[in-house]
Amino acid sequence: MTPVLDLAGIFVFALSGALEGVRKRFDAVGIAVLAFFTAVGGGIVRDLFIGVQPAALRDTAYLLVPIAAAVIAFFWHRQVERAMPGVLVFDAAGLGLFCAVGTSKALYYGLAPMHAVFLGVCTAVGGGVLRDVLSGEKPTLLYDRELYAVPAMLGSTMMAVLYALDVRGFTATLSSAVVAFAFRILAMRYRWRAPLAWGLGGRE
Amino acid sequence: MTPVLDLAGIFVFALSGALEGVRKRFDAVGIAVLAFFTAVGGGIVRDLFIGVQPAALRDTAYLLVPIAAAVIAFFWHRQVERAMPGVLVFDAAGLGLFCAVGTSKALYYGLAPMHAVFLGVCTAVGGGVLRDVLSGEKPTLLYDRELYAVPAMLGSTMMAVLYALDVRGFTATLSSAVVAFAFRILAMRYRWRAPLAWGLGGRE
Amino acid sequence: MTPVLDLAGIFVFALSGALEGVRKRFDAVGIAVLAFFTAVGGGIVRDLFIGVQPAALRDTAYLLVPIAAAVIAFFWHRQVERAMPGVLVFDAAGLGLFCAVGTSKALYYGLAPMHAVFLGVCTAVGGGVLRDVLSGEKPTLLYDRELYAVPAMLGSTMMAVLYALDVRGFTATLSSAVVAFAFRILAMRYRWRAPLAWGLGGRE
Numbered sequence: 279m280t281p282v283l284d285l286a287g288i289f290v291f292a293l294s295g296a297l298e299g300v301r302k303r304f305d306a307v308g309i310a311v312l313a314f315f316t317a318v319g320g321g322i323v324r325d326l327f328i329g330v331q332p333a334a335l336r337d338t339a340y341l342l343v344p345i346a347a348a349v350i351a352f353f354w355h356r357q358v359e360r361a362m363p364g365v366l367v368f369d370a371a372g373l374g375l376f377c378a379v380g381t382s383k384a385l386y387y388g389l390a391p392m393h394a395v396f397l398g399v400c401t402a403v404g405g406g407v408l409r410d411v412l413s414g415e416k417p418t419l420l421y422d423r424e425l426y427a428v429p430a431m432l433g434s435t436m437m438a439v440l441y442a443l444d445v446r447g448f449t450a451t452l453s454s455a456v457v458a459f460a461f462r463i464l465a466m467r468y469r470w471r472a473p474l475a476w477g478l479g480g481r482e
Numbered sequence: 483m484t485p486v487l488d489l490a491g492i493f494v495f496a497l498s499g500a501l502e503g504v505r506k507r508f509d510a511v512g513i514a515v516l517a518f519f520t521a522v523g524g525g526i527v528r529d530l531f532i533g534v535q536p537a538a539l540r541d542t543a544y545l546l547v548p549i550a551a552a553v554i555a556f557f558w559h560r561q562v563e564r565a566m567p568g569v570l571v572f573d574a575a576g577l578g579l580f581c582a583v584g585t586s587k588a589l590y591y592g593l594a595p596m597h598a599v600f601l602g603v604c605t606a607v608g609g610g611v612l613r614d615v616l617s618g619e620k621p622t623l624l625y626d627r628e629l630y631a632v633p634a635m636l637g638s639t640m641m642a643v644l645y646a647l648d649v650r651g652f653t654a655t656l657s658s659a660v661v662a663f664a665f666r667i668l669a670m671r672y673r674w675r676a677p678l679a680w681g682l683g684g685r686e
Numbered sequence: 687m688t689p690v691l692d693l694a695g696i697f698v699f700a701l702s703g704a705l706e707g708v709r710k711r712f713d714a715v716g717i718a719v720l721a722f723f724t725a726v727g728g729g730i731v732r733d734l735f736i737g738v739q740p741a742a743l744r745d746t747a748y749l750l751v752p753i754a755a756a757v758i759a760f761f762w763h764r765q766v767e768r769a770m771p772g773v774l775v776f777d778a779a780g781l782g783l784f785c786a787v788g789t790s791k792a793l794y795y796g797l798a799p800m801h802a803v804f805l806g807v808c809t810a811v812g813g814g815v816l817r818d819v820l821s822g823e824k825p826t827l828l829y830d831r832e833l834y835a836v837p838a839m840l841g842s843t844m845m846a847v848l849y850a851l852d853v854r855g856f857t858a859t860l861s862s863a864v865v866a867f868a869f870r871i872l873a874m875r876y877r878w879r880a881p882l883a884w885g886l887g888g889r890e
Contacts, residue, residue: 299624299679300679300682302620302625303625303678303679303682304624304625304678305624305625305626305627305675305676305677305678306676306677306678306679307623307624307630307631307632307676308621308623308624308625309679311623311624311631312624322531326530326734327730327739327740327743328739328743329738329739330533331531331532331533332531335531335532335593335597335600335601336594336597338594338596338597341596341597341600351679352679352680353679353680354680355679355680355681356681389743390744390746392746392749393743393744393746393749396743396749397743407820411615411819411820412611412615412620412621412624413620413624414618414619414620414621414822415822416710416820416821416822417716417820417822419715419716419719420707420712420713420715420716420719420720420820420821421710421711421712421713421716422713423713426715427715427719428715471713472713472714472715473713473714474711474712474713474714475707475708475711475714475717475759475760475761475763476760476761476762476763477763477764478708478711503828503883504883504886506824506829507829507882507883507886508828508829508882509828509829509830509831509879509880509881509882510880510881510882510883511827511828511834511835511836511880512825512827512828512829513883515827515828515835516828526735530734534737535735535736535737536735539735539736539797539801539804539805540798540801542798542800542801545800545801545804555883556883556884557883557884558884559883559884559885560885615819616815616819616824616825616828617824617828618823618824618825
């Protein structure tokens with residue numbers, strides 16, 4: 279079950295990367311590169327930090343799914359752009375799943391809970407940061423005040439707590455992912471904002 | 483034989499990185515950093531992804547050759563700039579060699595052919611992407627529509643095919659490198675272009 | 687003794703990263719991310735290049751200290767900005783300590799002296815480069831002509847020489863750090879400048 283969800287998450291992230299490439303008038307190579315690193319960049323960072331070979335290099339699906347997303351964005355970007363509000367829901371699902379899977383992998387390899395949470399968040403948001411750096415942009419994660427890392431932190435923390443309580447496997451992954459997903463959807467719906475530094479007038 | 487070619491490729495890549503530093507009025511430190519990471523950045527990424535210590539940190543030549551290139555660019559950048567059309571030929575040779583060597587190293591460490599091809603391309607083009615990111619630029623690889631990653635993909639694929647057919651060693655490396663090199667030269671000569679996304683008016 | 691100094695260095699680097707985030711009007715997430723990667727990014731790069739799990743992922747202090755610095759910068763950035771000339775002295779101390787510790791770790795893992803010096807410099811300056819790349823800026827290290835990498839290179843070289851002479855442990859670390867620190871302070875005091883490429887009018 280999780281592998282299918284995992285690949286669905288990768289597909290949606292890849293689509294968002296590929297669309298960014300189309301918007302910036304990148305060529306076919308640029309679109310494919312952005313699709314790949316947006317989708318699996320967070321997992322690659324996680325695995326390098328854990329000290330294992332990146333999963334993206336052990337499973338051809340991690341290469342083929344981003345390429346498929348790049349091809350779709352290449353030909354049908356207008357249709358995909360129009361479906362974007364729907365894509366955001368899938369993106370939130372990917373966010374939830376990736377933070378849960380990332381945390382659980384780090385815990386499995388013996389990292390302390392706090393570091394596992396950190397790596398769970400890296401898994402979920404790292405690809406988007408890489409996408410922005412490769413596009414020559416400031417990472418939107420760092421300044422746009424949307425709650426994106428915060429839901430991931432919540433889901434990752436829940437995963438670490440469940441793991442400590444010996445709740446593992448599919449139940450733990452799914453419930454943590456759902457918590458992050460729900461929080462992300464609420465944050466979008468009610469436009470919750472991350473604060474600017476004190477005194478910079480960030481509270482409208 | 484290959485080590486000499488390898489260092490020649492590193493020298494040319496380092497030169498292109500150092501020149502970029504001179505053009506951007508970077509100081510001596512910046513010129514040296516760009517020379518180093520342009521030359522060996524692709525190989526470092528490949529080795530981190532494979533899970534071995536980067537070759538650049540096991541052989542002092544990989545440090546000394548980029549420094550030599552930086553020194554040359556520092557003092558004689560005008561002469562090197564003037565020789566640039568010639569340098570592009572060497573750059574194409576480096577591209578060919580790096581994709582072949584990178585693919586073969588990944589295959590040697592047991593990666594699947596498709597991932598080995600991916601890492602071969604990373605070896606060949608990763609340094610240039612790092613150079614652009616460190617210069618504060620969008621990576622030209624992603625948008626300039628020159629065929630640069632495509633010849634590397636061709637050479638890497640050929641290397642993987644030869645490997646599967648049990649043709650290995652110098653013969654395989656050289657013939658794959660030559661294919662990538664020749665395709666790159668043809669692409670420059672006839673101004674072949676990578677397409678933009680469908681409907682963005684990329685076909686002049 | 688060294689662990690305390692090490693955490694002090696991390697705190698100061700994290701503070702400089704967090705302040706950069708405040709200046710750029712990043713949100714709370716961005717400020718924390720910049721604090722973390724500025725503080726431990728250089729060490730992470732060093733450890734990935736050595737081939738060991740990054741120390742930042744084995745010790746919760748490496749996560750908590752940057753978070754503490756981010757919180758301080760979030761609420762009291764004005765006060766910290768005003769104290770900046772003082773912070774620069776601490777930053778120079780961090781630079782000295784990091785290059786010494788980084789070189790010594792690389793030597794301990796059997797790298798050649800020249801590569802150990804390279805990794806010592808990476809440890810000291812890598813966080814600042816990551817901070818700038820994540821902020822969407824050209825790395826100041828590469829063009830601002832301040833002597834920042836050069837003192838680190840000096841301290842790292844001294845560490846490698848002492849190691850070869852069998853002077854190790856706290857004495858070696860401290861004296862190498864002091865040399866880099868003193869050189870950095872002198873460079874700031876007398877405005878020593880790294881040269882631009884020959885003929886670019888860099889010598890006022």
